[in-house]
Amino acid sequence: AINACGRMGRVDTAMKLFQTMQKFGVRPNSVTCGCLSDCLLKASPVRMTETLEVLQYMKQEGLVPGEVMYTSLMGIALTLAEKENRSVIRKDGLRVNLIDKFDDNAPAADDLVSTNAAPEDTSEAILLYTELMRCLVHDGNDNDNTILRVFLLFQEMRNAGAVPDVACYNLLLRACAFSGDVHKARDVLRRMDADGIEPNRASWREALRAATKARRSDVADAIWDAAVARGRKKDARPFAPKASDVELLLNVYLHELRDTSDHGARNVLNGKIMDLYEGIASGSEERGLHRESLGAEDVEDNQQFMLAVLRAAVSCELHGDTEEERSRARNL
DSSP, rough: HHHHHHHHHHHHHHHHEEEEEEHHOOOOOOOHHHHHHHHHEEEBBBBBHHHHHHHHHHHHHOOOOOOOHHHHHHHHHHHHHHHHHHHHHEEEEEEOOOTTTTTTOOOHHHBBOOTTTSSOOOOOOHHHHHHHHHHHHOOOOOHHHHHHHHHHHHHHHHHHHHOHHHHHHHHHHHHHHTTTHHHHHHHHHHHHTTTTTOOOHHHHHHHHHHHHHOHHHHHHHHHHHHHHHHTTTOOOOOOOOOOHHHHHHHHHHHHHHHTOOOOHHHHHHHHHHHHHHHHHHTTTTTTOOSTOOOOOOOOHOHHHHHHHHHHHHHHHHHSSSSSHHHHHHHOO
């Protein structure tokens, strides 16, 4: 019915059917979403707001766009990016509109996208690319293929002339987190720095998740230290970790601890867990644990966190290599 309405040009009716299905407990599948998005993208002007709503529904339901839907979305995103590049340039941070008098066949901006599709200063191409990336990024059994598709989509977006924002980069980092690819995660952070994109708290969290999946506490420490160091730079956003961020770092240590039986490695990891707790208790500025966003009471109320610290201290007291290590564990 949705497909028939779309072919007859009754796009509003098709959208109402989609919304009615959900109200009556009928869950639209990927085929339904594909038919509806095809109708919305072929409408004149393009129904961008509704298209984004369909993509957001798919993300919530864990549905992945089929090849036909993916191709259609890529096509319209490319058209939008080319249109935006042709009509707008940036000079000294200002947007300057251009009129191509020789392009008689170029569609007017209002003919390409509905005027109520997004805020005036938001790139429609970026919105569509971002939602499409969100649909592709999911935690499944084929994470290697997922990360490949997301990075290819990101590259196609850049090739089309669309300038990615921090949300696009964060989706790359999320794909790295699902696959546990710490090398790509660190490469994304470097690329953000080169492109002048300021990482936010979500950026660092996704990078830490990649380190957790890879069982790489060394990488997690490097990412944490990079976040703290960047926050100290002039005009940079300070890194103000919360209890949930500290838990992410702790989880990296715990995951690696479970995977090793090496005595020396276990002592090092247990030492890192104790260092983390002591840093929070003392408000270590070096590790960025002095911010008002994080206090000792935030972790002391967390039974899982404190149990991990207790186990680390007991292990170091019993199996520490030096008397200094054993004494430190007893005092803790």
